Amino acid sequence: MTTASRVPEPYGGGGGSNLADILERVLDKGIVIAGDIQINLLDIELLTVKLRLIVASVDKAKEMGIDWWEDDPALSSGARRREVGRRAEELEARNEQLESRIAALEASTESRSGKKEAAK
DSSP states (O other): OOOOOOOOOOTTOTTSOOHHHHHHHHHHHOEEEEEEEEEEETTEEEEEEEEEEEEOOHHHHHHTTOOGGGGOTTTOHHHHHHHHHHHHHHHHHHHHHHHHHHHHHHHHHHHHHHHHHHHO
16 A cells, blocks of 8 residues: 655645635625824824725625715716716806805996986
8 A cells, every 4th residue: 555645735726715705794794994094203193094994895894884986986987977066056156156145236237327427
């Protein structure tokens, strides 16, 4: 009876999980990494950096109440359309304000010139 030499599995190869399985689990469950960096000089806080990293699938993030990308015009076409519509409404309102001010100024100028002619 011969015994074949067994070649050890590569590092991290044990456990029957490959990278795709691990990634699927992380995205399904989600993972949060948090850390704070503080720089002090003589007990005076000079700088604080708060780092928060969440790795999760879109569905899991929505479950957790995280959906900021839906309102970011750089990431969402719907948000971009809403932003363009909002700006168009603001410009239209501003245009109406300016037109009414111009009309009031013209009326004021006409009434002044009419009074000057009547005084002559």
